[in-house]
Amino acid sequence: MASHEIPNVLRRTDPVGSPAPLVLDSPHTGLLFPPDFRPSIPMAQCERVADWYVEELFGAGPEHGAILIEALFRRAYIDPNRSERDLDLSMVESGWPDPVDTTEKTARGASLVWKVIDGETAIYDRPLTIDEVRHRIATYWRPYHEALKAALDETFERFGTVFHIDCHSMPEFGDARWGDGGERRADFIVGTRDGTTASPAFTELVVESLRASGYSVAVNEKFKGVELIRRYSNPSAGRESLQIEVNRGIYMDEAAIRRSERFGATKAAITRMIAAVAAHARSIAG
Template sequence: MQLLTHLPGSTPLVLDSPHSGTAYPENFRHACELAVLRSAEDTHVEKLYDFAPAMGVHWIEAHFPRSYLDANRNTTEMDVSMLDAPWPEPVETDPKIMSKVRLGKGLIWRTTDEGVPLYDRKLQVAEVQMRIARCWTPYHAAVAEAIDAAFRQHGYSIHINCHSMPAVASASATDFPGEEHADFVVGDRDGTTAAKPLSELVCSHLRERGYSVAYNHPYKGVELVRRHSSPDEHRHSIQLEINRKLYMDEATLEMTPGSEVLKATLRSLVEVLLKTDPRTL
């Protein structure tokens, strides 16, 4: 089973989609129904950006599902209560970082966004280590390789971490259950993963296209933008969340005609970013 796609590009722009995977491994052995589990996916996000590689944009896409292993979490964000034996690796202790783990959304998910348990068993330490080795490690290596290549060629890089979000926050998804989401959420971990003028440019462009845009709420960006950014060194990472109501039916997972309008907007954003040198902002 192919677990990720990495298409090298020639521009300073890197896009990655860590949560749109739909290839469910046989060794997952989840207890809940697949239809319930699929609500965890950023379904179709890879289709929304399918124009990007032809524009010279670096593209990385996970095929493994987010609920099997969440590549946007650090390997230390482990819920050790899920395991059949002591975890031999470091475990995060910062309460803020571990808030998602408490919600059941660590590196290995315990529950769905609605609180449905994924497993009726304890996970073996060895199988979690295998997931990290086969999924997390190569995915982060591919993102790092793409950003390094963009930086070497252009002297700077712009990394957009591509996600989608439900129209309304689920009960166990965030610290703000029931919140109605904006059309887009732009996150840079409070200005620590990208230069603020670059983030403001993204926000302004989307607002000019008629969309509602929130900045760093309720999603600030997590491990992929944290790990692979260094704005002072001209390596910028932004997490971009898209409201699913703009492009799909959340009940059936079918794409809607709105997806084409959205794709045109995303293409226009990519075109703007390809013309932007953050060093001049």
């Protein structure tokens, strides 16, 4: 299994054996906070933010012919699943020279550079400088996007089609910020931005595979997908992307941040789904 790494930025693992027209990416499992992070709150509070173990849950992808790309830096430092224009100017010194397009993520304090932890605790007690933000974009955000785009483009050029799964995890229970406070979420939520980034056939294959393993699956509820599937999908041209959120309650103890006894079964179900998608993708490619 060949892997290529940009130290502290990303890791790309290439397929074992015959490649499939399938790319997986895990943008939020990185655990590195670079030295210039400098929060005003305890680092331990910031370190609880990650899509824990997602790169392991989807780690069998290369064995089934997929390319797997993982971010190594923390999403709160800079979030690769946001547009470079989704920036909260209230946390940056005046004079930001580049275009800005804010979203609902900006209002939640979780835009390109996170403003708050847990939806309420301010990370910084100072404005970030323009140079700081530009450094984060150039050193971490842009290389991740370049690596993902390169993997998708080379796969498409080889097969004439490419299927992309953007891999995430979510808290077991909802909260007021998402309008589902206290409710237990589905085991998996599949997001396609209301059907704009993936075909019904791709979506249904993923949903039915996970349901066949005994899990509950919702589609486009709360988590519909953000920048990475929006930016790189074009279903009518053979480029399909969807996002999968895995409920942490089916594989880990969230409070202790450790794998639970259900981890193995959940990973096996995800591996079966990956195998089904890889087979489907190969059949489409002919």
